Amino acid sequence: NAGVTQTPKFRVLKTGQSMTLLCAQDMNHEYMYWYRQDPGMGLRLIHYSVGEGTTAKGEVPDGYNVSRLKKQNFLLGLESAAPSQTSVYFCASSYFLAGASYNEQFFGPGTRLTVL
Amino acid sequence: GEDVEQSLFLSVREGDSSVINCTYTDSSSTYLYWYKQEPGAGLQLLTYIFSNMDMKQDQRLTVLLNKKDKHLSLRIADTQTGDSAIYFCAVTSGGYNKLIFGAGTRLAVHP
Numbered sequence: 196n197a198g199v200t201q202t203p204k205f206r207v208l209k210t211g212q213s214m215t216l217l218c219a220q221d222m223n224h225e226y227m228y229w230y231r232q233d234p235g236m237g238l239r240l241i242h243y244s245v246g247e248g249t250t251a252k253g254e255v256p257d258g259y260n261v262s263r264l265k266k267q268n269f270l271l272g273l274e275s276a277a278p279s280q281t282s283v284y285f286c287a288s289s290y291f292l293a294g295a296s297y298n299e300q301f302f303g304p305g306t307r308l309t310v311l
Numbered sequence: 312g313e314d315v316e317q318s319l320f321l322s323v324r325e326g327d328s329s330v331i332n333c334t335y336t337d338s339s340s341t342y343l344y345w346y347k348q349e350p351g352a353g354l355q356l357l358t359y360i361f362s363n364m365d366m367k368q369d370q371r372l373t374v375l376l377n378k379k380d381k382h383l384s385l386r387i388a389d390t391q392t393g394d395s396a397i398y399f400c401a402v403t404s405g406g407y408n409k410l411i412f413g414a415g416t417r418l419a420v421h422p
Contacts, residue, residue: 199353226408235319237399237412238354245407253409254312285353289408298408299344302353 196221199303201286207309208276216271216306218286226289227269228253228300229261231282238285244269245291276310283307313337313404317413323420329387331416333400336381340402343376344410345385348397357398358385387418395420 202217218227225246230238240253244263258280260272269288273280287300315335323329335343341362346354360367360374360383367374373386383402387394400413 228409230412235414237315237414238410239412240409243407243409251407287354291408298342299356299359300354300408300410302346302355304351304353 198222199286199288199301201284201303201306203306204304205307207311208273209311210277212276213272213274214276214308215273216284216286216308218269218271218288218303219267220269220286220288220301221267222288222290222301223266224288224301225266225291226298227263228287228289229259229269229271230285230287231255231280232285232305233282241271241284276308278310281308281310313402313411315400315402315411315413317398317400317416319414320417321419323390323418325390325392325420325422327390329385329390329394329418329420331385331387331398331400331418333383333385333413334381335383335400335402335411335413337402337404337411338378338381340404342403343374343383344401345372345374346399346401346412348399348415350396354399390418390420392420392422394418 228243229241242261247266286303397415401410
């Protein structure tokens with residue numbers, strides 16, 4: 196199993212450009228998440244999904260959109276990139292088991308995005 | 312909103328014990344986690360503790376939870392150079408396995 200994969204690994208954008216980050220998981224997980232990691236601030240949740248066709252806002256959703264058309268994929272879109280969106284983006288997935296003791300989040304390797 | 316705080320940096324000598332501390336505000340958090348991030352990589356779960364436990368030991372790792380003070384710590388015994396990484400404290404918040412992360416503690420291990 197590949198686990199959680201992210202495409203691309205690196206990207207440089209100019210202000211105002213758009214792009215889509217792709218996250219794929221092969222563990223049949225119900226829940227998927229997008230985070231951004233900035234120095235000294237840890238990981239902050241952008242958007243998440245609890246199942247195919249569903250999405251919800253996290254802590255810092257402004258400037259981002261997401262879609263979950265297939266269970267295994269979770270896309271993060273930037274419609275008009277801004278320098279403040281320069282960050283490392285991580286995707287994660289998690290299973291849901293009713294009554295489970297704990298539910299680990301599995302992380303992808305990250306996408307380093309620079310907006311000039 | 313909920314908050315998780317950690318000191319940003321810790322330096323220890325190889326072979327010594329490392330203690331990384333974390334405080335949190337959400338008293339309803341049921342699970343508390345420690346994740347490890349090595350350079351250029353994603354996060355990997357290191358260990359976790361359920362909120363009704365005071366301590367959990369897993370080989371070189373000891374997790375202590377003081378629920379009254381909302382304080383979590385991770386002790387790494389016999390710290391090795393391979394333990395150099397960023398360690399994140401995270402707590403469950405708001406359902407759907409959502410997590411709130413601390414800023415991360417960078418552990419540097421020197422000879």
